[in-house]
Amino acid sequence: MKPVPDKLFDEGQRSDSSPARDTEPSFRFLNRRAGAFWDRVRDETDTWYADFPDDNRDLRNRFRKDEKDQHLAAWWELYMHRLFRRLGYKVEVHPDLSGARSKPDFLVSEESAGLYVESAAIFNSDDIENAAGRAWICECVNSAQNTDFMVDLDIEEVGIQQPRRRQIVAPLEEWLATLDWAAARADLRLTSRQPWARHSGDGGRKSATGCSATRQVPYNLIVAVPAAAESRSTPRRARQ
Numbered sequence: 347m348k349p350v351p352d353k354l355f356d357e358g359q360r361s362d363s364s365p366a367r368d369t370e371p372s373f374r375f376l377n378r379r380a381g382a383f384w385d386r387v388r389d390e391t392d393t394w395y396a397d398f399p400d401d402n403r404d405l406r407n408r409f410r411k412d413e414k415d416q417h418l419a420a421w422w423e424l425y426m427h428r429l430f431r432r433l434g435y436k437v438e439v440h441p442d443l444s445g446a447r448s449k450p451d452f453l454v455s456e457e458s459a460g461l462y463v464e465s466a467a468i469f470n471s472d473d474i475e476n477a478a479g480r481a482w483i484c485e486c487v488n489s490a491q492n493t494d495f496m497v498d499l500d501i502e503e504v505g506i507q508q509p510r511r512r513q514i515v516a517p518l519e520e521w522l523a524t525l526d527w528a529a530a531r532a533d534l535r536l537t538s539r540q541p542w543a544r545h546s547g548d549g550g551r552k553s554a555t556g557c558s559a560t561r562q563v564p565y566n567l568i569v570a571v572p573a574a575a576e577s578r579s580t581p582r583r584a585r586q
Contacts, residue, residue: 354395354409355388368485369478371412394428399439414477419467423451426465430454479508486514494527 360380366372376388400406408420430437430452441453443462450462487499489511497518 351403351406352396353392354406355392360384368481368488371417372414373410373417374412377410391424394424397431398424398427415467415469418469422467423465426463427452430463482508483514486511487518490515490518490522492519492522495522495525495530497522 355377360378362378363380366375366379376384395406398405405420405423408416409424411417411420427437427439435454435456438453438455440449440451441462443449451465452463454461454463484499486509487497490497
């Protein structure tokens with residue numbers, strides 16, 4: 347008979363130390379990332395799980411899901427269980443509740459007093475509305491080649507069609523190449539203003555003017571922030 351897994355993460359040596367991609371599910375990143383720091387993260391989380399009654403492996407299965415709402419909700423449930431246990435409470439997982447079909451997450455008790463706890467994970471509209479599309483745009487922006495500028499990305503309107511990578515990367519690289527890093531740094535020190543270009547969410551084109559650049563590019567709002575001199579050679583990542 348196949349043994350029942352008793353850990354959240356796969357065992358074995360890891361060699362992939364590349365950063366997380368925007369479209370990469372959180373669990374897949376945590377499960378494959380090499381490095382002593384990430385080994386500690388996995389070991390600590392598995393320690394929490396070893397103390398969590400999960401006979402049918404429901405929490406483990408949800409924790410390993412690609413879907414963000416499933417993975418994070420399972421993590422939050424595990425965290426809450428660990429928190430109450432470390433505070434010294436007795437914690438019963440999914441206790442029976444008289445007169446109810448569903449079961450709360452926990453019964454937390456101390457001596458003769460207790461309370462039922464439901465560890466709900468709440469997501470805002472940005473986490474739900476076309477999350478895969480948002481992640482794809484961020485990943486494309488991060489693939490643009492320019493080490494002189496950081497990029498802030500503000501998606502003002504969520505579209506229903508996914509743009510091609512070249513529709514995002516090529517105009518962005520062309521626009522960033524027109525910016526003068528030295529002038530932008532000087533302007534930033536004097537006025538705190540930043541060059542920017544506006545992208546339209548439906549794939550059309552709008553014109554926008556910043557303090558040192560005018561450019562027509564597709565997709566919502568992008569702000570180019572000149573990198574500090576000592577980090578100009580470091581690859582940038584978009585901030586949303």
